[in-house]
Amino acid sequence: MTAPQDIIIKPLVTEKGTMIMEEKKYAFQVARKATKVEIRKAVEELFGVNVKAVNTLNVRGKFKRMGVHRGYRPDWKKAVVTLTEDSKPIEIFEGL
Numbered sequence: 001m002t003a004p005q006d007i008i009i010k011p012l013v014t015e016k017g018t019m020i021m022e023e024k025k026y027a028f029q030v031a032r033k034a035t036k037v038e039i040r041k042a043v044e045e046l047f048g049v050n051v052k053a054v055n056t057l058n059v060r061g062k063f064k065r066m067g068v069h070r071g072y073r074p075d076w077k078k079a080v081v082t083l084t085e086d087s088k089p090i091e092i093f094e095g096l
Contacts, residue, residue: 004042007034011092012078024083026090030056032077039079047090053082 012027020027030039036054043051061073083090 002031002034002038004046007031007038007042008046020080021089024085024087024089026081026083028079028081030077030079032058032075034077034079036079039081043081047092048088049090050084050087051081052084052087055080055082 007030009029009031012029014027017027026043028039028043034042036056039054039056040051043049043054056077056079059076059078061075063070063072
């Protein structure tokens with residue numbers, strides 16, 4: 001059993017992420033091997049909310065150059081969590 005802190009890496013605060021908050025949706029960077037069920041349980045346990053749906057996508061790392069050195073940023077996984085209508089908003093996003 002993995003701890004919820006190991007599944008949810010960090011919240012994603014972006015322009016698009018703040019726009020979807022009106023629809024009770026929140027974006028997180030999650031562990032690459034985390035499943036939708038694990039993400040749902042982690043969000044419910046960490047923030048005390050009821051999750052309606054979890055959508056995930058794998059994000060490819062971008063190609064970057066610094067002088068003669070070339071490489072890729074690491075790949076990562078993104079999760080968009082939709083809360084139920086009767087659920088309260090997540091506090092970490094409230095001040096935004």
